[in-house]
Amino acid sequence: MNGATDLEHLLGDDPDQPDGASGSTGTDAGCAAGFEVLHRYVESELAGDAPARELPGLAAHLRRCPACHEDYLGLLESAARFGDVGPDPA
Numbered sequence: 205m206n207g208a209t210d211l212e213h214l215l216g217d218d219p220d221q222p223d224g225a226s227g228s229t230g231t232d233a234g235c236a237a238g239f240e241v242l243h244r245y246v247e248s249e250l251a252g253d254a255p256a257r258e259l260p261g262l263a264a265h266l267r268r269c270p271a272c273h274e275d276y277l278g279l280l281e282s283a284a285r286f287g288d289v290g291p292d293p294a
């Protein structure tokens with residue numbers, strides 16, 4: 205996976221990356237990169253699209269990262285409640 209940033213990886217189409225990277229606790233680069241696009245994932249889901257198809261790397265990360273999955277659930281809930289998703293990407 206040399207030559208690609210974590211964000212590029214999350215935006216890419218390689219959901220079958222090995223699971224070994226998430227063995228330790230705490231955050232990793234995938235979490236930070238995932239947070240940058242998490243609102244897009246939620247927006248897509250709320251719009252009735254298929255975010256797992258648009259952002260398969262993030263979908264895979266959410267499956268194996270409880271912390272990000274919690275962020276995702278929180279964002280989904282607040283977006284559904286307030287009709288907006290954050291954080292503001294700008």
Ligand SMILES: [Zn+2]
Binds near residue numbers: 232235238271273
């Ligand atoms: Zn994570």
